[in-house]
Amino acid sequence: MLRFLLEKEFKQILRDSFLPRIIFMFPIMMMLLLPNAANMEVKDINVCVVDNDHSPTSERLIQKVGASPYFHITSIAASYPLGIHSIENSVSDVILEIPLHFEKDLEKELCSKVFIAANAVNGTKGGLGSSYLSAVVADFSKELSVKKIQLVNKNPSPTIVTNSEFAFNSSLDFKRFMVPAIMVQLITILCGFLPALNIVSEKEKGTIEQLNVTPINKFVFILAKLIPYWTVGFIVISVCFALGRFVYGIYPEGSLLTLYFFTAVYILAISGFGLLISNSSSTMQQAMFVMFFLLVILILMSGLFTPVSSMPEWAQYITIFNPLKYFIEVMRMVYLKGSTIVDLTKQLYALFGFMVVLNGFAVLSYHKNS
Amino acid sequence: MNLFQKFIRSSQFWSFVAKEFYHILRDKRTILILLGMPIVEIILFGFAISTEVNNSRLAILDPSNDVATQHIIREMEASKYFTVVKVLRSTADVEPTFQRGEADIVLIFSNEFIDKLYHKGGAQIQIITDATNPNVAVTLNNYASSIIFNYQRELARLQKVPYQIKPEIKLLYNPAMKSSFNFVPGVMGMILMLICAMMTSISIVREKETGTMEVLLVSPMKPLSIILAKAVPYLVLSVVNLLTIMWLSVFVLHVPVAGSIFSLTLVSVIFIIVSLCIGLLISTISETQVAAMLISGMALMMPVMLLSGMMFPVENMPMPLQFLSHIIPAKWYIMAVKKIMIEGLELKYALQEIIILCFMAVVLITISLKKFKIRLD
Numbered sequence: 001m002l003r004f005l006l007e008k009e010f011k012q013i014l015r016d017s018f019l020p021r022i023i024f025m026f027p028i029m030m031m032l033l034l035p036n037a038a039n040m041e042v043k044d045i046n047v048c049v050v051d052n053d054h055s056p057t058s059e060r061l062i063q064k065v066g067a068s069p070y071f072h073i074t075s076i077a078a079s080y081p082l083g084i085h086s087i088e089n090s091v092s093d094v095i096l097e098i099p100l101h102f103e104k105d106l107e108k109e110l111c112s113k114v115f116i117a118a119n120a121v122n123g124t125k126g127g128l129g130s131s132y133l134s135a136v137v138a139d140f141s142k143e144l145s146v147k148k149i150q151l152v153n154k155n156p157s158p159t160i161v162t163n164s165e166f167a168f169n170s171s172l173d174f175k176r177f178m179v180p181a182i183m184v185q186l187i188t189i190l191c192g193f194l195p196a197l198n199i200v201s202e203k204e205k206g207t208i209e210q211l212n213v214t215p216i217n218k219f220v221f222i223l224a225k226l227i228p229y230w231t232v233g234f235i236v237i238s239v240c241f242a243l244g245r246f247v248y249g250i251y252p253e254g255s256l257l258t259l260y261f262f263t264a265v266y267i268l269a270i271s272g273f274g275l276l277i278s279n280s281s282s283t284m285q286q287a288m289f290v291m292f293f294l295l296v297i298l299i300l301m302s303g304l305f306t307p308v309s310s311m312p313e314w315a316q317y318i319t320i321f322n323p324l325k326y327f328i329e330v331m332r333m334v335y336l337k338g339s340t341i342v343d344l345t346k347q348l349y350a351l352f353g354f355m356v357v358l359n360g361f362a363v364l365s366y367h368k369n370s
Numbered sequence: 371m372n373l374f375q376k377f378i379r380s381s382q383f384w385s386f387v388a389k390e391f392y393h394i395l396r397d398k399r400t401i402l403i404l405l406g407m408p409i410v411e412i413i414l415f416g417f418a419i420s421t422e423v424n425n426s427r428l429a430i431l432d433p434s435n436d437v438a439t440q441h442i443i444r445e446m447e448a449s450k451y452f453t454v455v456k457v458l459r460s461t462a463d464v465e466p467t468f469q470r471g472e473a474d475i476v477l478i479f480s481n482e483f484i485d486k487l488y489h490k491g492g493a494q495i496q497i498i499t500d501a502t503n504p505n506v507a508v509t510l511n512n513y514a515s516s517i518i519f520n521y522q523r524e525l526a527r528l529q530k531v532p533y534q535i536k537p538e539i540k541l542l543y544n545p546a547m548k549s550s551f552n553f554v555p556g557v558m559g560m561i562l563m564l565i566c567a568m569m570t571s572i573s574i575v576r577e578k579e580t581g582t583m584e585v586l587l588v589s590p591m592k593p594l595s596i597i598l599a600k601a602v603p604y605l606v607l608s609v610v611n612l613l614t615i616m617w618l619s620v621f622v623l624h625v626p627v628a629g630s631i632f633s634l635t636l637v638s639v640i641f642i643i644v645s646l647c648i649g650l651l652i653s654t655i656s657e658t659q660v661a662a663m664l665i666s667g668m669a670l671m672m673p674v675m676l677l678s679g680m681m682f683p684v685e686n687m688p689m690p691l692q693f694l695s696h697i698i699p700a701k702w703y704i705m706a707v708k709k710i711m712i713e714g715l716e717l718k719y720a721l722q723e724i725i726i727l728c729f730m731a732v733v734l735i736t737i738s739l740k741k742f743k744i745r746l747d
Contacts, residue, residue: 018664026668033676036687036691037691038681038682039687040686044685044686084542087542088713088715088719089719115540116538120542121551121708125683127541160492160495160519160521160522162496162515162518163496164496164497164499164511164515166498166501166511167498167501168500168501168502172501174504174505177503201660283397285576289399293403293406296411300415301418301419305681307506310422311418312418333469337469337502339470
């Protein structure tokens with residue numbers, strides 16, 4: 001029985017003029033596009049300098065800012081209001097204003113000020129931009145101080161040398177962080193949306209009635225709907241693995257087998273979720289919007305873009321019920337840290353749970369009589 | 371113009387609009403989602419999603435266990451950024467701890483710490499961060515080093531540090547650094563695009579697919595007014611959503627509307643027209659609902675989320691993507707809304723965006739009218 005149903009499902013997918021192309025093109029397009037777009041590194045901050053002092057020291061500070069890889073000095077304004085004007089016209093992101101008597105104050109009172117004003121409409125950029133700029137200023141004053149100390153003081157002071165190491169991603173490459181999680185997103189979209197539209201499209205076309213009058217039992221029916229997407233998911237994830245390896249040079253530290261194993265469980269879970277929605281919708285438009293609505297929430301709360309640990313406590317409790325979160329953790333841990341299945345037991349139990357519960361409901365929600 | 375006025379006034383036109391409204395309102399679940407989506411998204415973005423790093427899990431390897439190391443650990447624990455979760459015994463424990471995902475950062479003190487600190491010219495601390503997420507790792511590393519640096523400065527307090535330049539930081543437009551200032555315009559762009567383009571295209575294609583389009587086309591209505599009648603309900607829905615988002619952002623997220631409401635409405639209406647045209651265009655090129663959904667999902671929603679600058683800064687992207695982002699209407703709309711709504715600038719500062727959106731509207735209307743077929747194949 002299952003064999004014939006599967007034959008029907010595969011034929012339907014392959015005969016479609018659109019679906020096979022989508023299944024191949026979508027992951028390729030997204031894998032090429034997404035990691036380049038989803039980049040939250042903050043660099044190339046445009047600085048507007050307002051130098052009221054025009055002293056050798058202020059010149060040196062400006063040079064130091066210009067030499068930093070994070071900053072471009074895009075404009076030099078005569079006054080602060082003109083600087084604000086350059087922010088309003090999007091010429092610069094940050095204003096560095098050096099006050100009058102900057103050098104004189106520094107020599108006389110050993111203390112001086114600079115003003116930093118950042119456009120914080122983009123909070124991350126404004127915040128990091130101003131803190132990078134103040135780090136450059138602090139560095140500059142330390143440089144000046146070191147020269148002075150060498151002249152005045154000869155006793156060594158108690159020092160702590162800190163030695164920073166960035167484990168698993170020493171080049172701080174944002175793509176290494178995003179690529180494994182983007183694979184999860186692709187699998188979720190394809191293996192979630194296609195089943196969600198499947199049963200309901202049979203309902204709209206009326207072909208579901210023909211299936212309802214056959215002696216197929218509910219379980220076989222759902223299984224026959226699941227297996228094609230399972231295959232699709234394996235193709236998609238393999239394309240993703242290959243693209244990650246050959247386009248971005250990113251390959252798993254851990255074993256590929258672990259990844260395939262988790263993928264197998266995850267696809268069943270998310271496709272079951274899609275079928276559940278399909279069963280409980282009456283039109284494709286409805287299924288589509290319900291799925292879209294839920295997926296946006298699941299993706300935003302999965303830790304894909306922002307860490308789960310940064311969320312408030314109530315939101316972290318909600319993420320317990322988010323299968324994406326566990327699979328993204330698995331992908332990142334295996335890809336970057338080389339974690340093994342022993343380290344991932346929590347995630348394994350969770351995904352197994354989702355698989356059983358979601359598919360159970362999918363079977364239960366399919367009714368032969370309306 | 372005369373013709374236009376004629377059919378707007380005609381009762382035929384309004385009965386078609388009423389028909390569309392029935393279609394939408396009868397599907398309770400879809401309408402609930404359409405009206406609820408902006409609310410849920412504003413709440414998620416406003417309260418749940420944050421890039422702030424705190425309460426990260428710290429593991430300690432402290433072979434000396436003396437006054438100085440204890441002091442540093444206490445300082446770490448006292449800050450809101452770190453919680454000590456684990457004490458390691460040897461350097462061999464470091465990697466498995468990370469692999470099991472039990473800690474985000476590990477501090478390794480050198481042995482004989484206090485002795486080295488005072489008598490041997492310097493003690494060492496190794497800070498290892500889990501750099502899976504580079505931004506979080508850099509932030510944690512900076513927090514930890516500054517706590518250690520402060521302790522060191524306390525020890526050296528007696529020696530006057532010469533030359534101090536105090537930076538005074540002012541954050542313009544968004545002093546509390548709320549990310550809502552960035553995403554409220556983004557959510558507006560996304561929701562308007564979703565409703566106008568996606569819903570319009572699907573509803574037209576559904577008429578084609580179920581065969582009812584033929585019935586509509588043989589009616590005495592002009593084909594153009596059939597399409598216009600389809601657009602009106604979605605126009606109303608998107609205005610409702612626009613008002614919801616603005617109300618929520620002012621009263622729940624406390625994001626003020628700094629500029630004039632008139633300018634904001636003007637820009638939004640232009641953008642809604644652009645989106646409706648895109649929806650119409652999609653409906654003319656796709657034959658099935660699945661195709662229309664996938665095209666609008668892939669060609670509209672993904673690029674809008676990714677390339678419009680809503681979530682990721684456009685200036686970080688490689689040149690081809692930056693170039694691609696220029697042809698995305700939502701990008702210009704979001705830029706205009708940021709200028710008018712958040713920065714409170716006058717309309718003339720958003721002139722470039724408005725001109726581009728108008729130009730896009732004209733081009734799209736021309737193409738979709740040309741492609742719109744009166745006859746079925």
